[in-house]
Amino acid sequence: MLISSLRSLIWNVSETKLLWLLSSQNRSHRCCKDSYVSSTLNGLEEALAAGKAVNDNPDALQDAINNAVTLLTEKVANVRLLGDVNNDGSVTTDDSALLLRSAAELDTLDDAATVSADMNQDGIADTSDAVLILQTAAEF
Numbered sequence: 001m002l003i004s005s006l007r008s009l010i011w012n013v014s015e016t017k018l019l020w021l022l023s024s025q026n027r028s029h030r031c032c033k034d035s036y037v038s039s040t041l042n043g044l045e046e047a048l049a050a051g052k053a054v055n056d057n058p059d060a061l062q063d064a065i066n067n068a069v070t071l072l073t074e075k076v077a078n079v080r081l082l083g084d085v086n087n088d089g090s091v092t093t094d095d096s097a098l099l100l101r102s103a104a105e106l107d108t109l110d111d112a113a114t115v116s117a118d119m120n121q122d123g124i125a126d127t128s129d130a131v132l133i134l135q136t137a138a139e140f
Contacts, residue, residue, distance in 0.1 A: 034082075035082055036079055036081055036082060037079075037080045037081070037082055037112075037115050037116050040078055040080045041079060043075055047068075047071045047072045047074075047075040048072065051068040051071070051072045054067075054068040080115075080116050081116065082116060082118075083117070083132065083136050083137075085099055085113045085133070086098055086113070087112070087113070087116070091133060091136045091137050093133075093134060093137050095133050096130045096131075096133040096137065098113070098117075099125060099127075099130045099133060100127065102114075102117075103125075103126055103127050117130075117133070119133055119136070120132060
């Protein structure tokens with residue numbers, strides 16, 4: 001009886017997490033796809049589809065649910081906002097300051113930060129992108 005109850009609890013927690021991941025990621029991905037570094041979205045559609053298939057399967061086994069949750073969590077965690085230079089999950093004036101320090105050659109950005117900093121997507125992270133980051137930060 002206890003094992004059955006524990007299995008049920010694990011199932012419900014995993015299923016709830018999967019449902020939450022699917023619904024929250026679908027909302028944000030649909031409405032704001034252009035707000036993310038496109039290369040970080042690779043595989044997200046497939047992970048969403050796989051998660052939805054598991055979620056829609058009433059006979060899905062716990063391992064399938066766990067795998068779907070893990071895959072979707074990993075994909076969501078790797079998604080990066082355009083302008084989020086320091087990768088803290090939001091676009092703020094700190095991101096613009098980091099880019100300006102890099103433009104002034106006082107600091108160096110890694111490749112991922114440079115791609116995220118390139119707001120206008122012209123292939124160069126520069127002061128014009130810092131202005132766009134400030135504008136984005138002001139909107140939040």
